[in-house]
Structure formats: C-alpha cells, structure tokens
Amino acid sequence: MTGRDDYDRRVTEPAARVLDRSSALPLWAQLADDLVARLDSGGFGDRFPTEHELVAQYGVSRHTVRDALRRLRDDGLLSAERGRGTFVQRGRIDQPVGAIYSLFREVEARGMVQTSTVRVLEVRTDPEVARRLHQEPDAELVFLERVRLADGEPLAIDRVWLRRPLGDPLLTADLGRTGVYDVLAQATGVRLNGGRERIGAVVPTDDEREQLGLAGAPDVAALAIERTGELDDAPVEYRTTLVRGDRFAVVAEWTTRSGYRMDLAVPRV
Secondary structure, X not given: OOHHHHHHHXXXXXXXXXXXXXXXXXXXXXXXXXXXXXXXXXXXXXXXXXXXXXXXXXXXXXXXXXXXXXXHHHOOOEEEXXXXXXXXXXOOOOOOOOHHHHXXXXXXXXXXXXXXXXXXXXXXXXXXXXXXXXXXXOOOEEEEEEEEEEOOEEEEEEEEEXXXXXXXXXXXXXXXXXXXXXXXXXXXXXXXXXXXXEEEEEOOOHHHHHHOOOOOOOOOOEEEEEEEEEEOOEEEEEEEEEEEOOOOEEEEEEEOOOEXXXXXXXXXX
C-alpha cells in the first residue's frame, strides 16, 4: 500500500469513538455497535482489524473485544478463518437472535450468574400447542417450565414446548445452568434458524408474581414474549416467557445494512 493509499484510508474510514464507561450498556455492546456503524459507513474494506488492533483503538480488554466480535459473527457481519484472520461478510445477513436469547445473553454479558429452577419437565399433550406446531392434537410434546434467575434473583418464567423427538434430549439434561438451544445443538447438532415473536406488557397472576418475587410489588407489570421457533420453515418450538418489568430495558437499533434489531438489557438490582 502506498503512502497516498494510507492517507486516503485515514480520511475516509470512520474513526473509533470513545466508549462511555458510565453507560448502562456494557462496553462490549457499545464496541459492537460502533463497529457496525463503521461497517455501515464503508469502513475496513475487506480487511478487518485484529483483536490487538481493536484493543489499542478502543482502550478495552481483549475479552471485551472478543465478546463484541462474537456478536458481529453471530449477526453474520464477520467471518473468521483459522490462520487467516477475520473478514467482512458482504453478502446476505442472517440474524437468528430473538429477544429471549438476547435477554439471557445480556445477563451473562453483565457478569451476572444465570441459573434456572426447573419446575416441570415432562412429556405431555396440548392440542392448542400441537396446532401451533402443525401436529396432531394428541401428539406428544416435551414440556419444560422453569424460573430463570440472574445472580439468584428471579428474572423470568420460561415455558417451552418442543416437538418429539427433537426435544427428547431435554428430558435427561441438567437445565439448571444450560440453555435449551445449547442442549439441542450439543445433542443433535440442530440449531433453530427462524421463527416469530410477539412481545407485549401483561399483568402477572398471583402465582406468577410469587414465582417472580413480586408478591409485595402489585404495581410491577411484566413483559410477555410469545415465540414460535422454526427449523427450515417448520415450526418445532412454542415458548412463552414472562419477564419482570422492573428488571429490563428495551434497546432498539436499525441500519440499512443490518436491518432492525432489538435487545433486552438487564440492569443490576
């Protein structure tokens, strides 16, 4: 590269912005957002900076850089090749990350310990759910209900129905510290690749308030997330998640490159 080329690159490529260490948004998420903004502005070309270069540019730890790069790879913006480095993906972008997954990913990103208390794990029939999953009314489904906790405090009630035999690995898994999708990926190699979510505010029942630790807070609402997960356009999962309304914030962003994305940020209590 000539000296003139170096000059042109410095002029046209957007500079790294200073990250706000007092923000409620984690550094890795701020870094990921800035990298996306730089990509949207035509930065980097086909050569993406190394982890060492990003550490120097932003003044953050290598762990923070790796978390940000993981987000960009998950969103289809980057690809990594062993021994060759990281490259910008210029083609189609697939983003399988839904609000539920984003929520619990955010818990871990904040350094909070994510655990679950399993209340029900069994094979059962449910004609309405079977209809949603394009199954016969008496089709057997794997059902899981658990309370999700962040640093030992209740955060959400998660109810999942999965088609059999896809959901069978859950029946013998330790789901106290493991995600449903992780179990499926490890046991079957399957990852859901589509779906739909509906999100709205609801008033929890008395039993749900008890489970969520809201028995003494009658004025706190909850966020209800209804999800149908698909595998190659076929519905295989139906899930409802009830999240405490005092323990999340909704952050939405959009660009012409990556489209619309919504994450649920979990503030510490």
